Amino acid sequence: xxxxxxxxxxxxxxxxxxxxxxxxxxxxxxxxxxxxxxxxxxxxxxxxxxxxxxxxxxxxxxxxxxxxxxxxxxxxxxxxxxxxxxxxxxxxxxxxxxxxxxxxxxxxxxxxxxxxxxxxxxxxxxxxxxxxxxxxxxxxxxxxxxxxxxxxxxxxxxxxxxxxxxxxxxxxxxxxxxxxxxxxxxxxxxxxxxxxxxxxxxxxxxxxxxxxxxxxxxxxxxxxxxxxxxxxxxxxxxxxxxxxxxxxxxxxxxxxxxxxxxxxxxxxxxxxxxxxxxxxxxxxxxxxxxxxxxxxxxxxxxxxxxxxxxxxxxxxxxxxxxxxxxxxxxxxxxxxxxxxxxxxxxxxxxxxxxxxxxxxxxxxxxxxxxxxxxxxxxxxxxxxxx
Amino acid sequence: xxxxxxxxxxxxxxxxxxxxxxxxxxxxxxxxxxxxxxxxxxxxxxxxxxxxxxxxxxxxxxxxxxxxxxxxxxxxxxxxxxxxxxxxxxxxxxxxxxxxxxxxxxxxxxxxxxxxxxxxxxxxxxxxxxxxxxxxxxxxxxxxxxxxxxxxxxxxxxxxxxxxxxxxxxxxxxxxxxxxxxxxxxxxxxxxxxxxxxxxxxxxxxxxxxxxxxxxxxxxxxxxxxxxxxxxxxxxxxxxxxxxxxxxxxxxxxxxxxxxxxxxxxxxxxxxxxxxxxxxxxxxxxxx
Numbered sequence: 001x002x003x004x005x006x007x008x009x010x011x012x013x014x015x016x017x018x019x020x021x022x023x024x025x026x027x028x029x030x031x032x033x034x035x036x037x038x039x040x041x042x043x044x045x046x047x048x049x050x051x052x053x054x055x056x057x058x059x060x061x062x063x064x065x066x067x068x069x070x071x072x073x074x075x076x077x078x079x080x081x082x083x084x085x086x087x088x089x090x091x092x093x094x095x096x097x098x099x100x101x102x103x104x105x106x107x108x109x110x111x112x113x114x115x116x117x118x119x120x121x122x123x124x125x126x127x128x129x130x131x132x133x134x135x136x137x138x139x140x141x142x143x144x145x146x147x148x149x150x151x152x153x154x155x156x157x158x159x160x161x162x163x164x165x166x167x168x169x170x171x172x173x174x175x176x177x178x179x180x181x182x183x184x185x186x187x188x189x190x191x192x193x194x195x196x197x198x199x200x201x202x203x204x205x206x207x208x209x210x211x212x213x214x215x216x217x218x219x220x221x222x223x224x225x226x227x228x229x230x231x232x233x234x235x236x237x238x239x240x241x242x243x244x245x246x247x248x249x250x251x252x253x254x255x256x257x258x259x260x261x262x263x264x265x266x267x268x269x270x271x272x273x274x275x276x277x278x279x280x281x282x283x284x285x286x287x288x289x290x291x292x293x294x295x296x297x298x299x300x301x302x303x304x305x306x307x308x309x310x311x312x313x314x315x316x317x318x319x320x321x322x323x324x325x326x327x328x329x330x331x332x333x334x335x336x337x338x339x340x341x342x343x344x345x346x347x348x349x350x351x352x353x354x355x356x357x358x359x360x361x362x363x364x365x366x367x368x369x370x371x372x373x374x375x376x377x378x379x380x381x382x383x384x385x386x
Numbered sequence: 387x388x389x390x391x392x393x394x395x396x397x398x399x400x401x402x403x404x405x406x407x408x409x410x411x412x413x414x415x416x417x418x419x420x421x422x423x424x425x426x427x428x429x430x431x432x433x434x435x436x437x438x439x440x441x442x443x444x445x446x447x448x449x450x451x452x453x454x455x456x457x458x459x460x461x462x463x464x465x466x467x468x469x470x471x472x473x474x475x476x477x478x479x480x481x482x483x484x485x486x487x488x489x490x491x492x493x494x495x496x497x498x499x500x501x502x503x504x505x506x507x508x509x510x511x512x513x514x515x516x517x518x519x520x521x522x523x524x525x526x527x528x529x530x531x532x533x534x535x536x537x538x539x540x541x542x543x544x545x546x547x548x549x550x551x552x553x554x555x556x557x558x559x560x561x562x563x564x565x566x567x568x569x570x571x572x573x574x575x576x577x578x579x580x581x582x583x584x585x586x587x588x589x590x591x592x593x594x595x596x597x598x599x600x601x602x603x604x605x606x607x608x609x610x611x612x613x614x615x616x617x618x619x620x621x622x623x624x625x626x627x628x629x630x631x632x633x634x635x636x637x638x639x640x641x642x643x644x645x646x647x648x649x650x651x652x653x654x655x656x657x658x659x660x661x662x663x664x665x666x667x668x669x670x671x672x673x674x
Contacts, residue, residue, distance in 0.1 A: 346516040354517055
């Protein structure tokens, strides 16, 4: 409780608290929040080679995985919900023998710490447990759900990046003029619109009224999925040369992906705008202009390159959010993805499945962050490993 | 008259976006208060012809149970808006107090609070909210709790950062040297300085809270069936694809409320100094 105002500790302690704390605690979360590389990170990169960096990332990944499982575990066990009641039918729940058998089968009759340790032990073997709903291993369930969502989120983020960055740059270059105001309203609209409602509207207009879009699902009814390579139907179909399947998959992908872009386009537009504005004021940009470089060269090689760093961070974040946030859209388009699976597992308190989803999303998050950090180096030489 | 009134506002508030946002928010607040006077029908009465399209008599049409959609949308404001405000106030309180303690006392308090926040951040927001709502049982009250669980860490982080910056400033230190207790120092010296940015974050968060809450209701994890709640009404609309008015109007209501508060919050953020604005801006990206 003693105040920390002693001058000797004062500024030094505070500085270390801010940077050291964020660097050591969980580099990811904090760096992402500030959306720009912290000095601490740069120091670390300068001091250590890539191996050290990757090692630290792996450690973070393990900690995160532990955190995710722990949160789910504690939450689902502290609250009054009962997995047996959620999964068994009305009649079965009245029969103590069936309930006891259910609890025994899923290990629910053991003490909590034992359950948790068992789960972690199985995790080491790559065993995520058995889903109480589908009675399949969670890994099997995820191997079909994850690619479906990855395809959706991937398509959405690519479109969002193109449109959002373009919008943001245009807005910044026309700062405070009509175009800027207009784009500002558009991006605010994008982040304000409820996606589930937009999905409903899009489905009604483009499928029901106009008949432009195919119905729900990933493929036209009667079409068989392309041979499994990546699990992304578009890629798999193209690899197998099944062009009708490819076009069907693209058609089914287009509408839900576009609905998902609304939010991310809004986000990226605003972020790109402020990032570009910040760079536009830099001396080196002014110098480049002053020495008579063509506007295009200044924009692409001086401004955009520096401005893209924070933008890519946000895009990585948005991609992670898309992975779990697709649930509302997936439910309207009957897309058999991770969101739909998470929803089903959450509502039935299917513990292993929920933890599996959490782990997958967490891992993708980390992978994306790693890719983003590597991209930093490519885009911005200042953060490169020396 | 109108112009002189506008000119009295601070410059940031005079911008068209802020004025529009403020007006729309005001209209909705009036609706919250006056819904019984404005609604032409009882929102729960099932005595009208079913599934009639919008027209004279029923501007927004009627739903599959013969309820007036306009009345339900108006009454829905009494559910969504107060709950979103309550939720944001609670997140502000919980996150603000925890963050202030973390920032002011440092050491293990800081470590504990921030690691818990990290844990929440590590978990995908929507899924965590879904798990909490499902585990507690579907009800509006539990949906609010679920969103509170995922929303307080943003406030804690921002407050912590701001308090850490203030903790060693001269006016705080001199207060401590005069013998102020930690609590008094926090309340008298620090609170006024962090309140502005936090309120901006809260304003921006009202939209997010409304979206998350109505999303949970849409999934069936919030409002129970007869309640006129916007998210649940959009879900009703998905059952009757060809009857567009059932889902479209409540969705429009959500959109206008969220948009209004985002217009307001965005303008307010511009009025802040750039450093603080960036902290809050970055924090907002996290929530999405």
